[in-house]
Amino acid sequence: MENTEKKTNFITNAIDHDIANKVYKNDRVHTRFPPEPNGYLHIGHAKASLLNYRIAQEYNGKFNLRFDDTNPIKEDMEYVKSIKEDLTWLGIDWEDRLFFASSYFEKMADYAVELIKKGLAFVDDLTADEMREYRGNLNEPGKESPYRSRNIQENLDLFLQMKAGKLPEGSRVLRAKIDMTSPNMNMRDPTIYRILHTKHHATDAEWFIFPMYDYAHPIEDAIEGITHSLCTLEFEDHRPFYDWVLSNLDNFQEEAPRQIEFAKLNLTNTIVGKRYLKQLVDEQIVDGWDDPRLATLSGLRRRGYTPEAIQAFCEAIGTAKTNSTVDIAMLEHFIRDDLKFKAPRLMVVLDPLKITITNYPEEQIEWVDLPLNQEDPEIGEYSTPFSREIFVERSDFLETPPKKFYRLFPGNEVRLRGAYFVTCNEVIKDADGKIIELKCTYDPATRSGSGFAERKVKGTIHWVDANLSKKVEIHLYDHLIVDDDGLTKDNFLDRINPNSLKIIEAYAEPEVMKAKAFDKFQFIRNGFFSVDSKYSTLEAPVFNQIVSLKSSWKPGK
RNA sequence: AGGGGUAUGGCCAAGUUGGUAAGGCACAAGAUUUUGAUUCUUGCAUGCGUAGGUUCGAGUCCUGCUACCCCUGCCA
Numbered sequence: 001m002e003n004t005e006k007k008t009n010f011i012t013n014a015i016d017h018d019i020a021n022k023v024y025k026n027d028r029v030h031t032r033f034p035p036e037p038n039g040y041l042h043i044g045h046a047k048a049s050l051l052n053y054r055i056a057q058e059y060n061g062k063f064n065l066r067f068d069d070t071n072p073i074k075e076d077m078e079y080v081k082s083i084k085e086d087l088t089w090l091g092i093d094w095e096d097r098l099f100f101a102s103s104y105f106e107k108m109a110d111y112a113v114e115l116i117k118k119g120l121a122f123v124d125d126l127t128a129d130e131m132r133e134y135r136g137n138l139n140e141p142g143k144e145s146p147y148r149s150r151n152i153q154e155n156l157d158l159f160l161q162m163k164a165g166k167l168p169e170g171s172r173v174l175r176a177k178i179d180m181t182s183p184n185m186n187m188r189d190p191t192i193y194r195i196l197h198t199k200h201h202a203t204d205a206e207w208f209i210f211p212m213y214d215y216a217h218p219i220e221d222a223i224e225g226i227t228h229s230l231c232t233l234e235f236e237d238h239r240p241f242y243d244w245v246l247s248n249l250d251n252f253q254e255e256a257p258r259q260i261e262f263a264k265l266n267l268t269n270t271i272v273g274k275r276y277l278k279q280l281v282d283e284q285i286v287d288g289w290d291d292p293r294l295a296t297l298s299g300l301r302r303r304g305y306t307p308e309a310i311q312a313f314c315e316a317i318g319t320a321k322t323n324s325t326v327d328i329a330m331l332e333h334f335i336r337d338d339l340k341f342k343a344p345r346l347m348v349v350l351d352p353l354k355i356t357i358t359n360y361p362e363e364q365i366e367w368v369d370l371p372l373n374q375e376d377p378e379i380g381e382y383s384t385p386f387s388r389e390i391f392v393e394r395s396d397f398l399e400t401p402p403k404k405f406y407r408l409f410p411g412n413e414v415r416l417r418g419a420y421f422v423t424c425n426e427v428i429k430d431a432d433g434k435i436i437e438l439k440c441t442y443d444p445a446t447r448s449g450s451g452f453a454e455r456k457v458k459g460t461i462h463w464v465d466a467n468l469s470k471k472v473e474i475h476l477y478d479h480l481i482v483d484d485d486g487l488t489k490d491n492f493l494d495r496i497n498p499n500s501l502k503i504i505e506a507y508a509e510p511e512v513m514k515a516k517a518f519d520k521f522q523f524i525r526n527g528f529f530s531v532d533s534k535y536s537t538l539e540a541p542v543f544n545q546i547v548s549l550k551s552s553w554k555p556g557k
Numbered sequence: 558a559g560g561g562g563u564a565u566g567g568c569c570a571a572g573u574u575g576g577u578a579a580g581g582c583a584c585a586a587g588a589u590u591u592u593g594a595u596u597c598u599u600g601c602a603u604g605c606g607u608a609g610g611u612u613c614g615a616g617u618c619c620u621g622c623u624a625c626c627c628c629u630g631c632c633a
Contacts, residue, residue, distance in 0.1 A: 007580095008571070016573095036633055071632065128631055137629050139559055173631050183560040185629050194631035213633045237561050237628050261562090263626095268568080274633095316581055318570050320563090323626055327568045330582045340595060347592095375595070406593070415591055448591065460591045525592045553593040 006058065009319040011051075011260055015059065015228060023227075024255050029061030030227045033087070034068040034101075034220070037079035037201075039274040040289040041086045041297045043310070043331070044265040050314045051262070052230055053092045064224055065094035069102045070216045072200040072207075080202075082289075086297040091307045101220050102202045108211050108219055109163055111249050112174060112193060116155045120248055121192065122148055123158040124175050131173075134180070135188055141181035142188045148177060162195050165208035169197045176215070178244065186241050190214055214238055218245045221257040229259045233321065236261045265317065266325040269479035270295045271492050285496060290534070292544045293480045293500050303477070304520050304530025304546035309335040328479065332547045339520055339528050339546070344372040344379060347417065347462040348508040348523040348543075350474065352391035354466055357422060359441045360388040365468070368448065370418040373522075384509045386419045389466035391507050393525075396461045397438060399427060402555045406459030408438070415460040417524065421446035462524045469507040473542045475532065476502040508541075515541060525549065 006012075019027045031052040035045065056063035065087065069075050087094075115121035124147045126134060136142035150158075159174055161167050174193035182188055192215035200207055211219075221229045229242075239259050246252040266272060271280070272295050280286045280294070289296050292303035300310065313334040317326050367383040392408070401409040408414050413423040419442075426439035446452045481487065482497045515521070517533040527548040536542040 008573095013573080034633095038633080068633070074632075124631095131631080132629075135629055137559090140629095141558070142629085170631065175631095181558085183558065185560080188629085191631055196631085210631095212631075217633090233562070234627055235633090239561095263563085316569080318581090320570070322563055322570090324569060327582065330569070333582060336594090345592080345594095374591085404593090417591055419591095457591090459593080462592070522592085522594085525594075527594095549592075549594050551593060 007315065007318070010321065011055065011228070011230065011262065011319055012058075014258075014260055015055070018227070018258070019059075023258075027059075028225075028227060029056060029059035030064070030225050031056045031061065031230060032064040032066050032221065032224065032226050033092075034066045034217070035083050036068045036071070036074070037076060037083060038071075038074040039079060039278055040082050042272050042274070042277060043267065043295040043297070043300065044272045045086075046090055046297060046310050047265045047314045047317070047319075048230070048232070049087060049090065049092055050311060051319055054315075055228070055230075061227075062097065063092075063094055064097040064099055064226070065092075066099040066101060066220060066224065067202075068213070068217070068220070069100055069200070069202055070211050070213060072196060072198040072210065075201060077201050082298065086301075089301060089307055090297065091311060097224075099220075099224060100202050101216055102200055104216075104220060104223055105203060105205070105207055105211070107223065108216060109193075109209070111219060111251075112159065112211075112215075113156065114249060115176065115192075116159060116174075117152060118248065119152060120177050121155070121174055122150050122177055123155050123162070123172050124148070124189075124191075125172055128170070131191075135185070136180070138185070144180050145175070145189065148189070159193075162193065162209050165197065165206070167195055167208075169195050171195060174209075176241070176244070178241075184237055184240060186214065186238050187244075190241060214241050215245060218242045218257070218259075219249070219252075222246055222249075222252040225255075226257040227255070229257045231259060231261055232264045233261050233323070235259065261321070262319050263321055263323055266323075267295060267328050267331065268325055268484055269328045269481050271481060273489075276489065276492060279493070280496075283493075285493070287534075292475065292532075293477055301518075302530075302533055303544050304518070304528065305335050306338050306520075309338040312338065325484075335547055336528065336550070339522065341373065341375050342379075343520045343522045343528060345374070345522040345524050346372075346509060346512050347384070347464055348472070348474075348506050348512060348526060348529075349391045349393055349462070349464050349469070350476075350504060350506045350523075350526055351394040352466075352507050353394040353397055353435065353438065355390050355392055355422070355438045355440050355463075357388050357390070357442050358425070358439050362388055364388065365465075368418045382511045384418065384511060385465045385468040386416075387465055387467065390416070390463045391466050391469065392416075392438075392461055392463045394435075397424070397435070399435070405555070407461055408440075408459075412459075413455075413457050415446070415448075415457050416442075416463050417460050418448050419463070420444070420448070421455070421457055462526075464507050464509045466507075469509055470513055470541075472506055472508045472512065473535075473540065474504050474506045474529070474545065475542065476504060476545045478502075506543075513538075513541065515543075520546065522549075 033049040173191045175189045246256045290298035290302045365387045372379040397408040422440040428437040520530045528546040529543040532542040
């Protein structure tokens with residue numbers, strides 16, 4: 001099953017084209033992932049970082065991790081740490097190429113001086129409000145700032161004063177001198193430096209001016225020798241300025257990086273986007289950035305997702321320029337697909353109904369052997385206790401079953417997985433009519449593995465010993481957003497599913513108690529579960545439901 | 558005097574120089590099954606936003622429409 005076809009997309013096509021035209025020496029390809037350290041990474045960042053990383057791998061190129069830390073007001077070292085952890089977990093290796101935009105601040109300031117000397121940048125005294133007025137709007141051209149004609153020497157003096165911290169915050173900016181009548185708003189003399197008297201988290205030197213993204217990014221890319229600078233669609237309009245910066249700086253006349261834009265990832269039934277994620281965290285609607293309901297990488301990890309599943313998902317969704325929303329069922333498919341062979345399969349009863357096996361000797365306990373995963377004998381076996389009193393899933397019994405119901409009902413015989421056939425004889429109810437117990441009989445001849453073949457049974461159900469099973473806490477999840485028809489950035493808080501988390505107490509066979517944080521299991525017929533890293537202890541385990549199992553059972557079909 | 562993008566089945570998405578619509582998810586049917594899971598088999602676009610045109614032949618070329626997304630931070 002070898003897939004010799006490499007997955008192509010418009011970006012690999014562009015790179016192939018550049019290689020064919022010898023745009024970069026030695027067919028080199030160099031990409032980068034440039035997160036701003038102002039929040040945690042989410043599944044959309046997984047798509048972007050993996051895209052850059054994979055392309056570097058496929059073309060025998062290099063990949064850099066670069067923190068785009070040009071705004072000290074929003075950024076923090078806490079995020080640098082989490083981002084590195086998440087990327088490492090995802091399987092991304094930047095080797096020794098970890099960079100910070102802030103380490104290029106001195107060079108960037110020098111390049112700004114170069115632009116000033118070339119008459120391509122000027123210091124503007126307009127206030128932010130005035131600048132907005134002068135900018136014009138989508139339908140009307142802007143007006144040139146009265147300070148635009150300042151002479152080069154004055155611009156230089158002023159810029160150096162800004163840099164030295166001698167001018168108050170917000171009092172002036174450095175702007176590129178391009179064209180106030182451009183239909184592209186980004187070319188109407190964009191700001192390239194602002195004065196900020198905020199301590200930067202990563203620089204030793206004291207800085208009072210900070211470069212804007214549009215100015216800094218092309219320089220960062222060029223300094224690092226990036227060939228293909230991949231970013232999201234909203235930066236398409238910024239590309240002319242990206243190219244303007246590089247084409248006007250003497251150092252970057254050869255092998256300038258090329259910006260290529262692709263569509264962001266959107267997922268149904270959830271919200272992706274740092275700003276919205278932050279809101280959910282800040283307003284404590286969720287339990288932190290790593291809440292298992294969030295599509296953050298730390299949340300997915302805590303939930304029990306594996307890097308392999310996320311990698312496979314990101315490859316499957318492809319890369320294009322079409323705005324799209326991927327069905328979350330696709331993500332769920334890939335975690336099932338990854339875990340089905342490698343996760344041990346154990347029995348846990350989520351909603352217990354007691355069964356007394358009336359013809360089974362009192363006090364007797366026998367241990368039955370089961371494979372940890374019958375698809376892969378290598379994973380091994382374990383034993384589980386069986387006795388006169390067991391729990392089965394309440395939903396596996398129906399007093400009046402619909403057609404084709406293969407589970408328990410009065411008079412019906414089913415297999416207890418790994419143990420015996422049992423037949424339901426009697427239903428015990430409490431005063432309110434609620435079923436509280438079933439009386440069954442078992443057939444000793446039907447023990448699993450005995451080779452019994454006289455009768456067949458349609459259904460096999462899971463169970464645990466009533467006395468030897470352990471109580472465990474289980475967190476069941478539903479999609480964070482159930483109905484995303486008409487979902488917008490403004491109404492998403494109203495769409496949060498109030499039942500996205502349900503905490504229940506379940507009964508687990510003893511083997512389950514060996515689990516450690518992040519261990520993953522299939523709880524037979526119930527889904528995949530992972531040990532919660534935040535609340536679980538050895539004495540009181542807590543499991544997160546990663547995803548349910550698929551089911552084609554529909555009553556009445 | 559607006560500009561920049563995108564339109565291929567329910568959801569993603571391939572479609573090199575025009576040659577007769579990959580694949581995945583979802584869904585449906587059947588087989589196997591000590592998980593109604595897995596696995597296996599089968600089905601699922603006379604049509605590529607729309608109307609014309611060029612051509613022996615158009616998702617691919619041309620023209621005109623339409624819909625949706627992005628842009629008026631001293632955010633990234």
